[in-house]
Every structure is written in C-alpha cells, then in structure tokens.
Amino acid sequence: xxxxxxxxxxxxxxxxxxxxxxxxxxxxxxxxxxxxxxxxxxxxxxxxxxxxxxxxxxxxxxxxxxxxxxxxxxxxxxxxxxxxxxxxxxxxxxxxxxxxxxxxxxxxxxxxxxxxxxxxxxxxxxxxxxxxxxxxxxxxxxxxxxxxxxxxxxxxxxxxxxxxxxxxxxxxxxxxxxxxxxxxxxxxxxxxxxxxxxxx
Amino acid sequence: xxxxxxxxxxxxxxxxxxxxxxxxxxxxxxxxxxxxxxxxxxxxxxxxxxxxxxxxxxxxxxxxxxxxxxxxxxxxxxxxxxxxxxxxxxxxxxxxxxxxxxxxxxxxxxxxxxxxxxxxxxxxxxxxxxxxxxxxxxxxxxxxxxxxxxxxxxxxxxxxxxxxxxxxxxxxxxxxxxxxxxxxxxxxxxxxxxxxxxxxxxxxxxxxxxxxxxxxxxxxxxxxxxxxxxxxxxxxxxxxxxxxxxxxxxxxxxxxxxxxxxxxxxxxxxxxxxxxxxxxxxxxxxxxxxxxxxxxxxxxxxxxxxxxxxxxxxxxxxxxxxxxxxxxxxxxxxxxxxxxxxxxxxxxxxxxxxxxxxxxxxxxxxxxxxxxxxxxxxxxxxxxxxxxxxxxxxxxxxxxxxxxxxxxxxxxxxxxxxxxxxxxxxx
Numbered sequence: 001x002x003x004x005x006x007x008x009x010x011x012x013x014x015x016x017x018x019x020x021x022x023x024x025x026x027x028x029x030x031x032x033x034x035x036x037x038x039x040x041x042x043x044x045x046x047x048x049x050x051x052x053x054x055x056x057x058x059x060x061x062x063x064x065x066x067x068x069x070x071x072x073x074x075x076x077x078x079x080x081x082x083x084x085x086x087x088x089x090x091x092x093x094x095x096x097x098x099x100x101x102x103x104x105x106x107x108x109x110x111x112x113x114x115x116x117x118x119x120x121x122x123x124x125x126x127x128x129x130x131x132x133x134x135x136x137x138x139x140x141x142x143x144x145x146x147x148x149x150x151x152x153x154x155x156x157x158x159x160x161x162x163x164x165x166x167x168x169x170x171x172x173x174x175x176x177x178x179x180x181x182x183x184x185x186x187x188x189x190x191x192x193x194x195x196x197x198x199x200x
Numbered sequence: 201x202x203x204x205x206x207x208x209x210x211x212x213x214x215x216x217x218x219x220x221x222x223x224x225x226x227x228x229x230x231x232x233x234x235x236x237x238x239x240x241x242x243x244x245x246x247x248x249x250x251x252x253x254x255x256x257x258x259x260x261x262x263x264x265x266x267x268x269x270x271x272x273x274x275x276x277x278x279x280x281x282x283x284x285x286x287x288x289x290x291x292x293x294x295x296x297x298x299x300x301x302x303x304x305x306x307x308x309x310x311x312x313x314x315x316x317x318x319x320x321x322x323x324x325x326x327x328x329x330x331x332x333x334x335x336x337x338x339x340x341x342x343x344x345x346x347x348x349x350x351x352x353x354x355x356x357x358x359x360x361x362x363x364x365x366x367x368x369x370x371x372x373x374x375x376x377x378x379x380x381x382x383x384x385x386x387x388x389x390x391x392x393x394x395x396x397x398x399x400x401x402x403x404x405x406x407x408x409x410x411x412x413x414x415x416x417x418x419x420x421x422x423x424x425x426x427x428x429x430x431x432x433x434x435x436x437x438x439x440x441x442x443x444x445x446x447x448x449x450x451x452x453x454x455x456x457x458x459x460x461x462x463x464x465x466x467x468x469x470x471x472x473x474x475x476x477x478x479x480x481x482x483x484x485x486x487x488x489x490x491x492x493x494x495x496x497x498x499x500x501x502x503x504x505x506x507x508x509x510x511x512x513x514x515x516x517x518x519x520x521x522x523x524x525x526x527x528x529x530x531x532x533x534x535x536x537x538x539x540x541x542x543x544x545x546x547x548x549x550x551x552x553x554x555x556x557x558x559x560x561x562x563x564x565x566x567x568x569x570x571x572x573x574x575x576x577x578x579x580x581x582x583x584x585x586x587x588x589x590x591x592x593x594x595x596x597x598x599x600x601x602x603x604x605x606x607x608x609x610x611x612x613x614x615x616x617x618x619x620x621x622x623x624x625x626x627x
Contacts, residue, residue, distance in 0.1 A: 092502065092528070094455070122409050128551075130530035130544070130573060131617055132391055132436045133496060133503055135411075136449070136457035136480040139433060143455025161453050162409025163433055167390075174571075 079196040080189070082106045083119065087145065089183040092129070094140035096148050104145060107187065108152035109199035116192035120160040121145050124186065126179035127166045138163035145185045160190065242295035244269035244350065245288055251302035254330050255339050259300060259309075261375050262343030262357035265607065267583070267600040269296070269350065289314040296350045309342055311349045321349040336378050337624060344623070356580035356623065362392045362401060363596055363610065363618040369403055372596075374578070376609050382418065391435040394621040395443050402426060402437040402446055413437050413448055415464060427462040428470035436483045439464075440510070441490045447473070449482035457482050459495055461510075473512035483531055486510070488538045494518050495532065502528035505543055505556070519543065519556045519563055529554075531574050536581040536622075542566075544573040544586070553586050555601060566599055567606075576620045585609060585618050 087100040096104060111117050123142030125134035142161040150156045171178035246260040264271045272292040288294045297312040306326035313320040325342055328334045340357035347355030360371045367388040372379045383389045383403065390411065392403040399418060404411040411433045413426035426437065426446050433451040440447070444465040451457040457480040463469040474481035479499035486493055490510065497506045497515075504526075505519035518541065519529055527546030534541050539558060544551045551573040553566040566572075570590030577584055578598070588597045596610040596618050 128546070128549075129503070129528065130483070130496075130551075132449070132483055133480070133530050135390075135433060135435050136451050136482050139451035139457060140455045140480065143453065147455070161455075163451055164409055167388075167406070 075198045076196045079110055079114075079198050080193065083110055083117075083189060083193075083196075084187050086184045086186050088180060089141055089185075091126075091179070091183065092137070094123075094137065094144045096144055101148075104148045105152070106199075108149050108154055110196070111149065111154045111158065113197045113199045114192060117196070118158045118160075118190040118192055120162060120188050120190050122186045122188070123161075123163045124168060124170075124182055124184050125166050126182040127169065127174065128179065131166060135163050135165035138165045141183075141185050145187075241268060241270045242350065243272050243293050244296040244298065245272040245274055245292055245294045246298045246300070247283065248274060249299065249301055252300050252307050254335075255307050255327065255342070256300045258336065258339045258375070258377075259298065259343045259346065262340060262355065263298070263346060265357070265375060265598075266343075266347050266351070266355045266580075267603055267605055268347055268353070268355075283312050285312065285314050285317045298346055307342070309346065311346060321346075336373055340373065340375075354580060354623070356578040356583060358623050358625075359579050360394075360398075360621045360624060361576070361585055361596065361609070361618050362394060362403075362621075364389060364392065364616045365610075365612045365614055369401070370612070372610065376611075379610075379612065382416070390617065391437060392617060393437050393439060393619045395439050396441055396622055397443060398621045398624045400443075402439065402448075404435040404437070406433075409433065411435055413446070415446075424467070426464060427467055428460055429462075438484045438486060438493075440486050441488050445510075447484040447486065447493060449484070452476075456480060459484050459493070459512075471512075473508065474515070481506075485532050485534045485541070487534050488536055494534055494541050496530055504529045505532050505541065518558070519545075519554075520561055533576050535577050536579055539581075542575040542577060542584050544575060553584065553599070555584075566601065566604075572597075574617055576618050578620050579623045585620055587616055587618065 085103055087096065087103055090097065111119070121142040123138035123140065125137045125141070129137065139161070142163055146156070146159045146161050149159060166182070169178070169182045170184065171181040244263060246256060246263065249256065263269060272294045274292065283297060283299065288297055294314055297314055299310040299312060301308050303324050304326060306324065308322065308324040310319045311321040312318070323345065325338070327338050337358055343357040344355035347353065357374050359374050361374070362369050362371055362382065368381050368385060369383040369389045369392050370379050371382050382401065388406040390404040390406045392401060394401055401416050401418065402413055403416065405414045410431070413429040413434045414423050415426055416423045426448065428434070429448065429450070432453065434448050435451070437446055437448040439445070444463060445461050446464045447459060447461045449457050449459055454476065456476055456478070458476065459473040459481050461471050461473060473493070474497070479497055480503070481495055481497045483496040484493045485495070492507050493510055494505060494507045496503045500523065504517065504521050506515060507518040508515040521529070529543050529545040530551070532541050532543040541556045541558060543554055543556065545554050547565065550571050552568060553572045553575045554563050555566055556563050566584070567586070567588070570588050572586050572588045575584045575586040582602055583598055583600055585596055585598050587594050590597070591608065594614050594616055595608060595612070596615045597606055598609050599606045
C-alpha cells in the first residue's frame with residue numbers, strides 16, 4: 001500500500017520537478033533570493049514527510065494496540081492456565097501438599113479479582129485400593145482443595161466439588177509414574193471465564 | 201510382611217475343609233453303600249446318550265463347576281440301553297452316574313447309585329426350546345437338583361452375576377454363558393448389586409462426577425431412583441436380606457463419605473448410619489440375619505473392615521489388623537450362611553482375596569497370583585467370584601474356597617465390580 005501511495009507522489013514530484021524548471025511567461029520573474037521552485041519543492045517534501053510521519057504514527061499506534069492486545073490475551077491465557085493447573089497428591093492422601101500451596105494461592109488471588117468466576121474441582125485417584133474407595137478418595141481430594149480456597153476467602157458457592165475416582169486416568173500403566181499422575185485434582189471454569197483479569 | 205504372608209498361606213494349605221453342616225449331610229446321604237473319605241470327592245460320570253445334547257453339555261459343566269465331584273470322562277460313547285453299573289464302577293471308579301434322556305418337551309434325569317446298582321433319584325422336567333431365553337436357566341436348575349441328590353447340598357448353577365465392562369453392566373450365567381447387557385448404552389454404570397429375589401438390581405448411574413442409585417426391574421425395564429440419592433455421588437449399594445432396605449455410601453460435598461439406608465419398599469425414610477467426621481465409611485454388606493452391616497472405614501488411617509448394627513450403633517472392628525503392618529482392606533461381602541466375610545487386602549502392594557471367619561476372627565488368604573479384588577459370594581456359600589488380572593487383563597474368575605480350584609468366568613475385555621445373585625427361581 002505504501003508503494004502505491006508513494007508512486008503518484010513520486011510522479012507528481014517528477015512532474016513538479018519537470019515543470020518547476022521553466023517559468024510561466026505570464027508570471028513575473030521571481031525576485032532574486034526567493035526560489036519559488038525550491039519553496040514549492042520543500043512544501044511538497046514537507047507534506048510528503050508529514051504524510052509519512054502520519055502513516056508511521058498510525059502504524060506505530062496499530063502495532064502498539066496489537067502488542068497490548070496480544071499481551072492482554074497472553075495474560076488472560078496465563079490466568080486461565082494458572083486456574084486450570086492441576087495439583088497432585090501422595091498415595092491415599094487428600095491433604096494439599098506444601099509444593100502445591102503456591103498453585104492454590106494463585107487460584108485464590110485470581111478468583112478474588114474476577115468475582116463472577118465459578119470453578120469446578122474434580123478429584124481423581126490411582127487404580128489401587130478399590131474402585132469404590134477411590135470414589136471416596138477423589139471426593140476427599142476435591143473437597144480438600146475447595147477448603148483451602150475457602151479458607152483464603154473465596155465464597156464456597158463459587159466452587160463445585162465432584163469425584164471421578166479412578167474412572168478417568170491421565171496415564172495408563174501399573175507403575176508409580178502413572179499412579180502419581182493420576183492422583184490429582186483438576187480444575188475447570190464453569191462460568192465467568194471471559195476477559196480474566198490478572199491479580200497484581 | 202513376607203513371613204506373615206507365608207504363614208497365612210501355610211494355614212490355608214494345612215486347614216482341613218470346614219466341618220460345615222452341608223458336608224455332614226453329604227456324608228449321611230452317601231453313607232449308603234459308599235465309603236466317604238474326607239478330602240476325596242465322589243466320582244461322577246455323565247452318561248453319553250442321544251438327544252438332549254445341549255442339556256447334557258450344560259449339566260456336565262455345571263456338575264464339574266460345583267466342585268462337589270470328581271468328574272469322570274467316559275471316552276467313546278456307549279449310550280442307550282441299561283446302565284452297566286459294574287463297568288462304570290470298576291473301570292472309572294465312579295460312585296454316581298447321571299443319565300439324561302429326552303422326554304416330551306423336556307428331559308428325564310436319573311441319578312444312578314453305582315455301588316447299589318440302582319436309580320436313586322429321578323425327575324422329568326419340561327424345558328423351553330434351546331433357543332429360548334429361559335432355556336439355560338431351566339437346565340441350570342436341573343443341575344442344582346442333581347447336586348442336591350448326589351451331594352446333599354444345593355448347587356449354585358441357577359444364578360447369575362452382574363459385572364461392569366466399559367460403561368455398561370452385563371449379566372452372565374454362573375457357567376460364563378449368556379452374557380447380556382443390562383444397562384443402556386448411553387449411560388455410565390458403576391457399583392451394582394442384585395435384590396434378594398433376583399428381579400431387581402440397584403446400580404450407580406455415574407454422570408459428570410455425580411451418581412444416583414437406580415433401581416431397575418429386570419423383567420419390565422422400569423426404573424426409579426433410590427431415595428436420598430438424587431444429589432451428590434452415591435455408590436456401593438447393598439440390599440438387606442428381606443429386600444426392603446437399601447444401604448449405600450454417599451460422598452458428600454464436605455469431603456467425607458458416609459453410609460446411609462433408605463426404605464425402598466416404601467420409597468422413603470433415608471437414615472444416616474455413620475457420622476460426619478474425618479473418616480470415610482463405604483461398601484456396606486448386610487449379614488444374612490439382617491441385623492448387622494459390615495463396611496469399610498478409614499477411621500484408623502488406611503481403610504479396614506468394620507461392623508455395626510443395622511441402626512448404626514455398636515461400631516467395631518471386624519477383620520483384625522496390625523497397625524502399620526497390615527495392608528488396607530476393601531470391598532467386604534458377607535457369606536450366605538453368615539459365617540464368613542470375604543474381602544480384598546493389599547499384601548506386598550498387590551490386592552489379594554481374604555476370608556474372615558466371623559466367629560473366631562481368623563483371616564486366611566485365598567489368592568496369590570496377580571492382583572485380585574472385589575470378591576462376591578456364590579449362593580452356595582462356597583464359591584467366590586472376583587476380579588483378577590492374572591491373565592493379563594482384568595477378568596472375572598471363580599474360586600472354590602474349599603479346594604482352592606480357580607476357573608476363568610469371563611473373557612470380555614476389562615470386567616470389573618461383579619456381584620452374584622441368589623439362586624434364581626422362575627426365568
């Protein structure tokens with residue numbers, strides 16, 4: 001687009017340059033010391049420069065707006081990621097581990113600055129124990145994360161608790177690696193998740 | 201841990217068959233003309249014959265699976281005509297011979313006492329045609345009658361198991377035949393149990409982390425939701441012996457799981473049996489006299505087997521354990537005669553099936569190969585079905601608690617959560 005807008009300018013400039021050399025016979029001869037062609041050239045150059053500056057400023061504004069929008073989207077995505085990040089548990093335990101407290105602290109902060117946000121916590125277990133006991137254990141794990149958030153001041157009505165027991169494993173295999181991945185809480189946004197604000 | 205496991209296995213091997221009432225009756229019945237040596241079983245041959253082939257095949261398998269007899273193979277058929285008692289007694293060491301001959305729309309079944317040289321029992325039964333829905337169960341009932349004649353105790357052939365495969369519940373005959381889906385394809389089912397009269401089942405319908413308990417009439421297909429199970433996650437249902445009360449566990453929003461009962465006959469009257477606290481209480485099973493409920497509780501930390509009165513009072517430990525040493529225990533099922541509770545317990549990080557003798561508190565280990573869990577009693581109070589991965593995938597297996605014989609029941613991929621019905625009358 002820039003080239004296309006410049007071409008008529010270049011053409012006009014060329015024409016002006018071509019025309020600028022021979023004085024109009026009807027016009028009085030310019031006084032010495034006042035070079036009207038140079039003045040005309042400079043005026044045209046100034047308007048071209050102004051046009052360029054205007055376009056550059058517009059581009060910069062657009063780029064800045066894009067950058068801000070991307071950064072906002074990245075921040076919102078980061079907020080989302082922090083919200084849905086899982087936490088894991090030790091075997092047969094439902095206590096929130098110390099290494100997961102920062103994760104939950106962050107979720108509490110996000111929920112505080114996004115008051116219409118509602119989430120659902122689902123608790124999961126590895127395949128050991130019994131199928132039925134794992135429903136209870138998953139429930140306990142979900143309720144444990146909820147209690148942590150409620151203790152940070154989040155209204156309990158904003159957090160649903162469900163259990164999948166061992167019914168939705170993340171990793172298959174009867175080994176400690178798979179089991180550790182499957183002992184978890186998952187978090188999902190129920191509502192109020194558009195345009196998330198990041199906490200300070 | 202290994203030493204105590206070895207000790208348990210040693211106890212299991214050394215123990216003689218339980219002096220149960222049904223064994224004494226068997227001795228009385230067989231004493232006529234036959235010497236009954238404890239530890240050996242009477243030899244039984246199913247005589248070859250023409251006609252009624254599918255009946256004979258099902259009966260032969262049922263008698264084998266009863267584990268009451270040493271089944272004798274006769275090799276080439278010499279069917280028809282008078283039974284050659286001396287031949288079968290001396291050549292095959294058999295004590296009984298079962299003869300099945302077509303009769304009208306059914307069969308005549310005769311039990312021959314080979315030592316006495318005569319027919320001891322006989323019945324003629326009409327049967328549905330072999331393709332008919334009721335055919336197999338009618339034949340199973342014949343098998344159970346033969347077991348009663350020959351061994352003095354009822355067989356368990358005329359019974360079915362429910363189990364979960366994928367998202368659906370299926371039913372299967374005690375011999376592994378006639379696998380039929382019971383719940384709709386669009387649902388996810390989980391815990392399940394039969395009503396005592398075998399006409400209804402109760403199961404958890406699992407939806408997005410919540411679960412209602414559905415009462416389903418198998419004949420009519422009509423269903424209702426068990427009282428108190430419309431919200432939260434409700435599972436591990438169990439009927440009282442008279443079928444009027446359903447016990448179940450509810451995982452509540454507070455985080456704890458507790459046991460409730462509901463009157464399903466009157467569709468009301470939900471009661472809490474275990475109190476809110478820090479422990480989980482689940483997997484109830486009624487004693488056959490209807491007075492007590494055994495269940496799983498994590499009140500001591502790792503889950504173990506407890507018992508309480510049916511109103512929730514008198515809660516106490518049922519299966520003893522050494523704190524810090526014994527593995528966690530799950531999924532109890534009370535035997536039909538009330539004498540035992542079967543459950544699974546972790547041993548060296550693998551679940552194994554155990555039997556608790558209620559009176560003495562003694563516990564013995566039944567399995568040792570692979571991972572074995574979720575045991576359920578057959579109506580004969582002697583066989584137990586359970587889930588095992590010993591074949592490479594989770595499948596249903598049956599173990600005879602007296603002889604230790606194991607057989608594979610299901611071949612479907614990934615079978616879980618079995619429950620065994622009582623003996624089924626009617627169709």
